[in-house]
Every structure is written in structure tokens, then in C-alpha cells.
Amino acid sequence: MATTYKVLGQSNPAATTLTTLYTVPSATEAVVSTISVANLSASAITYRIAIRPNGASIANSQYLAYDVSLAANSTTAYTLGITLDAADVISVYASDTNAVFQAFGSEIA
Numbered sequence: 001m002a003t004t005y006k007v008l009g010q011s012n013p014a015a016t017t018l019t020t021l022y023t024v025p026s027a028t029e030a031v032v033s034t035i036s037v038a039n040l041s042a043s044a045i046t047y048r049i050a051i052r053p054n055g056a057s058i059a060n061s062q063y064l065a066y067d068v069s070l071a072a073n074s075t076t077a078y079t080l081g082i083t084l085d086a087a088d089v090i091s092v093y094a095s096d097t098n099a100v101f102q103a104f105g106s107e108i109a
Contacts, residue, residue, distance in 0.1 A: 008103040015097045021090040022103050032082040032105040038075040041098035048093040055089045
């Protein structure tokens with residue numbers, strides 16, 4: 001099994017729209033080491049991060065972060081070591097178009 005370390009996903013989603021940040025490819029597993037959220041705005045925003053097993057419809061039990069406030073012009077990072085299976089999805093959501101999400105980790109195929 002080969003391990004590839006990489007940027008798993010980057011997204012600047014539309015405001016108030018649940019958006020896919022990363023989907024694990026078929027026949028692959030992934031370890032997400034860090035998810036960062038940057039606020040490019042001069043105003044505070046809120047954001048959400050969810051893990052949807054097998055791309056399931058969103059449910060309250062899937063949220064890692066929910067309506068977390070992020071101060072103007074700031075960044076936060078979650079270093080978690082999340083393990084994902086093929087077809088698992090990381091979804092993100094923000095109250096404003098000035099949020100940028102990034103996921104870093106490794107794919108094992």
C-alpha cells in the first residue's frame with residue numbers, strides 16, 4: 001500500500017452552502033492531519049465542519065465544529081488525525097463568502 005502526503009482539499013464556499021471539501025477516492029483510505037479555516041473578512045464569521053461517512057446525508061451527529069465564531073482576519077487549525085474510508089466526505093459551511101478551508105493529510109491506496 002502506497003501512502004501519498006498531500007493537500008486533500010481547498011475550498012472557498014458560497015455563503016450558507018454546505019460544500020464538499022474532500023471526498024476519499026474509491027479503493028483508498030485517508031488520514032486527515034489538519035483542517036484549517038481562514039477568515040479573509042474584516043468581520044467575524046461562523047463556520048461548520050462535518051464528516052459524512054460514505055457520503056451520507058448531513059446529520060447533527062456528523063459535525064466536528066458547528067457555528068464556531070472566527071474573528072476578523074484570523075485563522076484556526078484543527079490537528080486531529082481523522083481516519084476516513086473510501087467515499088467518506090468532509091463538508092464545510094460558512095456564514096460568509098470570505099471563509100477558506102484547507103485539509104492536509106495522506107491517502108493510502
